[in-house]
Amino acid sequence: MKRRTFLQTAGAAAGFGGGFSPRASAQKPPAPVTIVLDLSDPVASLPPAKWAVTELFNRLQKHGVLVRLVGSVAASGRGEICIVVSGPAFKAPAVMPASARPPAAPESFSIANATVDGRRVIVAAGRDARGIVYALLELADRADYEESLETALQIQPRIVEQPANRVRSVLKAFVSEVEDKPWFYDRGAWNDYLTMLATHRFNRLNLSFGIGHDFVNEIRDSYFHFAYPFFLNVPGYKVEVSVAKGLNEKPVLLTDKERERNLSLLQYISAAAADRGLDFQLGLWTHAWNFDEAPNATHRIHGLTKATHAPYCRDALHALLDACPAITGVTLRTHGESGVPEQSYAFWKTVFSGIIATGRKIEIDQHAKGIDAQMIAMAEATGMPTTVSPKYWAEHMGLPYHQASIRPTEMPKVEAADTKGALMSLSNGSRNFMRYGYGDLLRENRRYAVLHRIWPGTQRLLLSGDPLLAAAYGRASSFSGSAGVEWMEPLSFKGRKGSGLAGGRESYAGVTEFNVRDWLKYEYTYRTWGRGVYDPSSTPDARKRYMRRTLGSAADAAESALNLSTRILPTVTTAHLPSAANANYWPEIYTNQSIVIANAKDPYSDTPSPKRFGTVSPLDPQLFSTIDQCAENLLKGTSDPRYSPIEVAAWLEDLAQTSEANLAAAPAGATASEVFGHWAVDIGIQNNLGRFFAAKFRSGVIYGIYTRTSDPAALEEAVKAYKRARDAWKAIADVAKKVYRPDLTFGYTPQLRGSWQDRLPAIDKDIAAMEKSEPAGSPTKATSAIAAALSTPHRETVTLDHTPAKRARSGVAIPIVATLPEGTPGRVTLCYRHVNQAEQWETMPMEPGGADLHAEIPATYTTSPYPLQYYFEIHLDSGGATLYPGLPRDYSTQPYFLIRRG
Numbered sequence: 098m099k100r101r102t103f104l105q106t107a108g109a110a111a112g113f114g115g116g117f118s119p120r121a122s123a124q125k126p127p128a129p130v131t132i133v134l135d136l137s138d139p140v141a142s143l144p145p146a147k148w149a150v151t152e153l154f155n156r157l158q159k160h161g162v163l164v165r166l167v168g169s170v171a172a173s174g175r176g177e178i179c180i181v182v183s184g185p186a187f188k189a190p191a192v193m194p195a196s197a198r199p200p201a202a203p204e205s206f207s208i209a210n211a212t213v214d215g216r217r218v219i220v221a222a223g224r225d226a227r228g229i230v231y232a233l234l235e236l237a238d239r240a241d242y243e244e245s246l247e248t249a250l251q252i253q254p255r256i257v258e259q260p261a262n263r264v265r266s267v268l269k270a271f272v273s274e275v276e277d278k279p280w281f282y283d284r285g286a287w288n289d290y291l292t293m294l295a296t297h298r299f300n301r302l303n304l305s306f307g308i309g310h311d312f313v314n315e316i317r318d319s320y321f322h323f324a325y326p327f328f329l330n331v332p333g334y335k336v337e338v339s340v341a342k343g344l345n346e347k348p349v350l351l352t353d354k355e356r357e358r359n360l361s362l363l364q365y366i367s368a369a370a371a372d373r374g375l376d377f378q379l380g381l382w383t384h385a386w387n388f389d390e391a392p393n394a395t396h397r398i399h400g401l402t403k404a405t406h407a408p409y410c411r412d413a414l415h416a417l418l419d420a421c422p423a424i425t426g427v428t429l430r431t432h433g434e435s436g437v438p439e440q441s442y443a444f445w446k447t448v449f450s451g452i453i454a455t456g457r458k459i460e461i462d463q464h465a466k467g468i469d470a471q472m473i474a475m476a477e478a479t480g481m482p483t484t485v486s487p488k489y490w491a492e493h494m495g496l497p498y499h500q501a502s503i504r505p506t507e508m509p510k511v512e513a514a515d516t517k518g519a520l521m522s523l524s525n526g527s528r529n530f531m532r533y534g535y536g537d538l539l540r541e542n543r544r545y546a547v548l549h550r551i552w553p554g555t556q557r558l559l560l561s562g563d564p565l566l567a568a569a570y571g572r573a574s575s576f577s578g579s580a581g582v583e584w585m586e587p588l589s590f591k592g593r594k595g596s597g598l599a600g601g602r603e604s605y606a607g608v609t610e611f612n613v614r615d616w617l618k619y620e621y622t623y624r625t626w627g628r629g630v631y632d633p634s635s636t637p638d639a640r641k642r643y644m645r646r647t648l649g650s651a652a653d654a655a656e657s658a659l660n661l662s663t664r665i666l667p668t669v670t671t672a673h674l675p676s677a678a679n680a681n682y683w684p685e686i687y688t689n690q691s692i693v694i695a696n697a698k699d700p701y702s703d704t705p706s707p708k709r710f711g712t713v714s715p716l717d718p719q720l721f722s723t724i725d726q727c728a729e730n731l732l733k734g735t736s737d738p739r740y741s742p743i744e745v746a747a748w749l750e751d752l753a754q755t756s757e758a759n760l761a762a763a764p765a766g767a768t769a770s771e772v773f774g775h776w777a778v779d780i781g782i783q784n785n786l787g788r789f790f791a792a793k794f795r796s797g798v799i800y801g802i803y804t805r806t807s808d809p810a811a812l813e814e815a816v817k818a819y820k821r822a823r824d825a826w827k828a829i830a831d832v833a834k835k836v837y838r839p840d841l842t843f844g845y846t847p848q849l850r851g852s853w854q855d856r857l858p859a860i861d862k863d864i865a866a867m868e869k870s871e872p873a874g875s876p877t878k879a880t881s882a883i884a885a886a887l888s889t890p891h892r893e894t895v896t897l898d899h900t901p902a903k904r905a906r907s908g909v910a911i912p913i914v915a916t917l918p919e920g921t922p923g924r925v926t927l928c929y930r931h932v933n934q935a936e937q938w939e940t941m942p943m944e945p946g947g948a949d950l951h952a953e954i955p956a957t958y959t960t961s962p963y964p965l966q967y968y969f970e971i972h973l974d975s976g977g978a979t980l981y982p983g984l985p986r987d988y989s990t991q992p993y994f995l996i997r998r999g
Contacts, residue, residue: 128178129174131174141183157237197211242646273595277597286613290616299631351396379418381414387401408447410451453479463476464550468523485546486548487547491678497570497667503530508530510526547578548579554684557588570582590843669787672715674714674715685786689859690710746795786829800815808876923972926972967996
């Protein structure tokens, strides 16, 4: 007998997979419900609104509620609960209290009580069809998770929400034939998944193909890699796909039946998204078709030449868009990893013409790496909505603000040359600063939209969710007029690069059944993320009711613990990033980098030389310092206002300890459920990851002190700290091997597969090397520096009296005035920069003038198409240094101020 998995248990609670369990029959039967839908209402009668009415109707029926659908309030019974569905004009009925009206913003909604003709009425009103969908799915979600229907329909106070971001997208990637075909072909799972996205206020799904590999020579699993011929035959071309069956077997052709099935599913998914009011984005990340350099490719494309490549792609894209009228946008990787050399403007102009030929509005979204003004202008010239989508925090998930600077590795190279015809001529040349951030895209006079894409490198396996982080991401996603955010879902790259295993999408040990609803594990993550990015000020009700239903009396303890543990890995990646590529660095299952041995064999090719733990750059080097810099500062007594690895270590230790204490507060009888057990495992793993990195940061700093002083006490303490890190990792491995599979595959290289226990030998090897370290010179005592590296640093909190500048005119100087708190003498430096990551920050000491400190950003600097950002460094006369506004410990606000042009 198969054991009940986490997904099945959670799915039953959520109403997915295996059937919804109606409320206990012993409860008082719920009152009948009448849903009022006036089809003369121009908004409420739109297809997504009518779909949502049907969804609410069916969900209430599952709970044993007698439901009727009528056209007016007058047709409802006096003893019934009446739910009125309305657009902003309130056509049904014509008179409603102003308090029931939704906000003016698109996609906003309100749910309010009213009394009409002596009847109790719940008004579910939306500014548009999407707003109505959100209002009705909110009622359905309340019915599913509240203790009773009576509680679910007590709308007190009224619910009013509106979006902070125009685009709130989820990217779902097909990267593995063996692991992804089952969910791709499961229509029932798609229905539930899309409903879940709409329930949590996401408004777009990006279904992406061809993102499984970066370069042609590494291709293994090539199903959908060059997607067009997997969906359709294009008249005028004889393009076919052959399927490799083995070294000595003759390849066979992909059948028309399979091709038709694929197209049918794409049509179904995109239409089902449209039913729910979701935009559907088709991601086509690769246009490479010749796989001759890939001996392990599972599928090969035949019938194309260099001459017919661009026309075929144009006509195939046109045919695909015509066959799927619900597709609203196309995401294209137009840099060299698309398989097309950069600066191939004629090729992309031809492809774009296939979009124009559809005759309908279709967004062109270009991935930002290597992009230049000519590529953007070509997209704009089509007359279609144009978007550029840069990576947010490289290929990882950093803290919820836009990094103040990119790493030196990514800064513009003065000597860079754009060698035309080279695959990565711009990405490795003059546009290399576009690899891992927004670069120079956020100029005020842009016509294109900017959408920030969060890649799945930091957290893609373990459960995560924190409403404070989600709300902060929601506020940061519209930074400098950005359109919003696209979040690559958990498990995005599971089975990537040909590493897929049969049944491998299910990561738990002892489970052989393939579960196409693996997203159910992350329902709390979606719930928190979607609602936080939609409305950062939304109430916690939706999370709380889900948690009560799912984890009972352990809900509060488990949630508060998860919220804190969720902050650990984004903190690590922000402060310490050995590689910006998620194909190299996987902090969840970290491949150990040597503290001791420079240039040791490891996957971290973009660590600065000499490549070792101490030289690793923070992902935001403007606000965080390195291991080696910290060791130097401690020895010299230098006050660095940036956040040090020792401070970060203390944060991680505190997060882990507090999270663990919160989890331990769960009532004993509530911890026996399997769902709680899986939550506890993932929370515990993340807490021990925090302890591991905290101890390794301390060890790295102290070892840096040792290499500079040869103090044997430093070596002794560095080894002790490293062994504490090892103990934390061993605790993870001991728990994980009982719960998770021994081979978790996100790629075929060692750093992308395996499990936690596989990483212990490299840690042990480096500890042994550290223990054998020989002093480089005569020992010098470093007692105070060692003590500081083992301490919990105290950073002064200094709140300047400062009114932030909000708007500025081009060519006009900007005066900046700030005042130190009374009795806190010190020096203040203004740090400012255009919102352009290709530029360096400028600094200016603030001069006293009366009781205030003054500085002025010069007019010559404001003559720019870019907004400005600024913050302050404070050096106290009493010693110590800090930043203002800085990062609060809950990461809820931005560490700098923004000045828009206007």
